[in-house]
Amino acid sequence: MMYSDIGRLNCNISYTTFSTSIRGQGSDNKEFSAMLHKALEGSIILESFPKTTVDVFALVLESGGSDLPVIISCASLALADAGIMMYDIVSSVSVTCIGKNLIIDPTSEEEDHQDASFLISCMPSRNEVTQLTLTGEWTTAKVHEAMELCIDACSKLGDIMRSCLKEAASTLQ
């Protein structure tokens, strides 16, 4: 391992063989791992732990759609629960566009029929976006609509995440 003045973040996402409806597709997902890394690295105060690595391993046991946003939110919760210094928690939400409809938190079937998708990870209390991914065809109006929907959902999700954290912290004491 290289010496580093700041901490490092190491992310890995893998799927079990039985997680998807088609059996035997379980493996490491490099693209998702990189996206998880991007979404989280902006929220962690890496300067607070020099020469150290934080490992985030996610294993998907059962996939029902919207995997990445769920993994990002969960990973952020896990980091906050573990006592890693961070600027803010990261909540993540995805939206799928089918025809003229926008569907938030799509299921696997909805994702299979999507024309376009939108994923946002943000730090709700700081009002900052750590990651944004757009795929497929979008019109400007639709992007606006999807963005508003996602930001609103992120802040709501953030509130729920905070109350979960507090509940876990208070039951521990």
Next chain:
Amino acid sequence: MAIETGEETLVTPGEVVGDSSDLIAGRGAYVAHHNGKIYASLTGRRSIVPPLPGSSDQKPKVEIVGHKAHGAVPEPGSVVIARVTKVMAKTVSADIMCVGPKAVKEKFTGIIRQQDVRASEIDKVDMYLSFRPGDIVRAVVLSLGDARAYYLSTAKNELGVVSAQSMAGLGATMVPISWTEMQCPLTGQIEQRKVAKVN
């Protein structure tokens, strides 16, 4: 904004815990430069520490105490207890076992370099006459060191070998008899060490 001293509430990372105009960010909190607000960076209890009497800054400090205890981690300046694992011509490797009074949970390795063994005649130090594998050493952490190990120093009277067993193999703990010598109580054999002054 009203400040209730001593009041404790649970906070999570990203929650505003005060304003930098009337509070100082302590451990587990940080100041955001864009709006001057103080945010929590840990999950835990918020507490407000009143300023020390006579200090220059008269603002109270806001701290977040994490809800989970972490294992001790060596940092520059901390006194550690280490067990010597390998003695080489210019360096000694040691496994850090305690940081201050706390035992470490993970494995940390340290290196004592020839120039850091003692304060005087640092170029005449013979590592083989200062340490042996198995010795328990008290040292201070100089720096984070390189990728593998922390840099440790024993260049003080109270630092050095605090406990060592004799070479005779009887497992007897030796008794210090001078700054550089320890003696086996069973065989009477004298061995060379960088002895620490233990109170």
